Amino acid sequence: MKRTKIIDVLTRTEVGTELVVKGWVRAFRSNRFIQLNDGSTINSLQAVIDFENFDEAVLKKITTGAAVGLTGVLIESQGSGQSVELQVKEVEIIGEANPDDVQKTVMQPKKHSLEFLREQAHLRFRTNVFGAVFRIRHGVSYAIHKFFNDKGFFYIHAPIITGSDAEGAGEMFHVTNLDMEKLPKNEAGTVDYSEDFFGKPVNLTVSGQLEAELAALALGQVYTFGPTFRAENSNTSRHLAEFWMIEPEVAFNDLNDNMDLAEEMLKYICKYIVDNFADDLAFLNEREKAEQQTKPVNERNELTLLERLDFVINNDFKRITYTEAIDVLMNSNHYKKKKFKYEVNWGTDLQSEHERYLVEKEFKRPVIITDYPAAFKAFYMRRNDNSELGKETVAAMDILFPGIGEMVGGSQREERLDVLKEKCAAFGIHEADLWWYLDTRKFGTVPHSGFGLGFERMVMFVTGMTNIRDVIPFPRTPGNAEF
């Protein structure tokens, strides 16, 4: 008999059916009740064994972490907590698990610290929390692909290894095939990259945006979804050295279209998860509520995880310009009482404390801040036509989320070749390094816009996890590339 997945047993199998389930034992109580999980759902199937009919040697091997196959009949449950249970006729011990060893792992059913769970990233998939997180991570990914596919976008794989270093988005990892112990040198005594695999120095990408623009200016609507890298030595709960980004790019879209697209996408993702991952979400919601109880009252979230998702789905994001944001901050009591650590004035970038004030205290919803000063935004962002002299702004937008900070950063791109060349010069970018990017402004240039969504930050928001290392299977951080 083929095995039936537990999600199918629990949601679409008639009482009275004989079936086989296979999975891992989460618990075995009173020599009678097996909680069996196969990863298809957070819910374990309760299987009931009449221990008098089974060999004691077999029963002894039904331990937490062991893999078993159970043949039996689905019946209405006698106990509370589940509507059906399996009356077991046959037990197959597939893979044992030594209880003494299991006790040292995250599989032992008790509360473990998230740090300990990270050290056993290979086993944490077997816990309720991480089962839920990684099923939902899949859901977020699928929702994104479906959202864009249904709108007629084309998925573009931007290159991971790149010789382009123009974005200036941060420190990059070098990629080389040279023998590090015997680096070839040229006459000047520096590394001879002509002997390297690509014949020149190359890096891991920090963004697929520039390449996405090339595709958008032909295919119309595209998006990337790929890994990006930052060699920044920041050990925070919001940063990874390797993370995934989604970067849509749309020809003929202006900044307003861009904001509309981003807001629609974020709402779509939240709704998709609420609609399709109710059990996992309910578990994470309860988990967060319990955790909140351990915190001082003034540090607790105002809304539960489920309430936050509903709130995003059902409310418009607040859209304000950077200039307006500065006004709001300077007119706040918070500012007047000198509660901000960092200065607030036009021309200074917003700090995390300012963003949090706007999102969490002032507007209490996701906020889109637009039209930032050009000075602290990237060279490719479009100079606003109405910029005041000395107060030049660009058509940028950042979407800030409660508890997360920047979820999305985007802009309308500079499509005017002459302005773009000015910006390259001002940013110290050699035109020769970006000849292909500039080419698109020579041949039928059009207004276009796009943004980047940090995938892991989105997964944090929809799962309520507060450390980014807990929403990616195998986090890469300074000093950490295990597994």
Added chain:
Amino acid sequence: MKRTKIIDVLTRTEVGTELVVKGWVRAFRSNRFIQLNDGSTINSLQAVIDFENFDEAVLKKITTGAAVGLTGVLIESQGSGQSVELQVKEVEIIGEANPDDVQKTVMQPKKHSLEFLREQAHLRFRTNVFGAVFRIRHGVSYAIHKFFNDKGFFYIHAPIITGSDAEGAGEMFHVTNLDMEKLPKNEAGTVDYSEDFFGKPVNLTVSGQLEAELAALALGQVYTFGPTFRAENSNTSRHLAEFWMIEPEVAFNDLNDNMDLAEEMLKYICKYIVDNFADDLAFLNEREKAEQQTKPVNERNELTLLERLDFVINNDFKRITYTEAIDVLMNSNHYKKKKFKYEVNWGTDLQSEHERYLVEKEFKRPVIITDYPAAFKAFYMRRNDNSELGKETVAAMDILFPGIGEMVGGSQREERLDVLKEKCAAFGIHEADLWWYLDTRKFGTVPHSGFGLGFERMVMFVTGMTNIRDVIPFPRTPGNAEF
């Protein structure tokens, strides 16, 4: 007025509707007929201009490659070749394109070599061939996500940067954050990786399989879809240094289940593309037919692209063991007439000429070869219980496609800890480097299987492109990391 995408104009807009389209001019004939393409479909919209009503200065800017916005009314077409056309009322020149410069690019409407198109990878998206290829590439990707999602698989992002070097799948790229001009050295005079970002040497992944196994042994059914890397100096039409792989892994699946899954997936992808990308496929089909005419008769394909796709959808793959394959080859006239260059005998790996003979001459369909000698397969493949002494085989399977060669490679994995440890020793793999992998065989180990699909090879098969560099936006090959 919001612009309407050309695919919507051509497929779901009523005659008589007034609308705005925006796109790039493919051709402008007789000062009257504009072929406008916006990338949403391979089909250009014909727009008709009454040149007497327009400024000559405007008309002059309607050149190949220029971006224009056209406002007009959709009418039934007067000419042949299209059913509707746009009667233009207003023209907006959005971005000009200097005709002398365009002439030097792949946008110039004439036949270009694929090599020339590769040099202008940033502009080749604007050609019919590459528009079709990259729309279909999106389709293949989406079909894969949909196939697995609908079956209840979870998408796992395996790490790209990895300290694990166990697979032995080929040369790896090093990733480092050290200053290459001033490498820190330790007392022994070798590179001091404790100062590197991760505190040890790390590489770009060659496969996400081992990590996928970790997830499958908890979540049940998972797949990866990510970039993988080989630092091999092979300049062939079938190899890239950076390519994308799909690696499903399923707990409780044996080798037969594994083959069933792979065959179903490959058929699903082909059918999805036939069903959803008819126009792009028809174009590529005609393109290939024309190209075939330029070849000697005996080198031409027996089937057209569309026929090959139908054939895969409608026919079972041939499944034979390696041992049977050797028999077939040794009994062939081809062998007897000494037409194989490489030797054929049990224990020697199959060469490309042997695989091609089996697929293209003997069985004339995709062939799955199973149960290879253990000696030339990876350490993690499951030793067959029925292996003869000295003729040990493993539960491996390779799927060979006509014109492509190996499309899929997979196996049942060795789930027995003792056998796996033997294999590690035999392959010179330190158990300490794979402690996390071995752990899964200690805690509820189960039979499980998976495979790897080379994404670009699949895109080659469904587009008929014969060089792998022509199915990825920005190919990375030895000496080549442009864009």
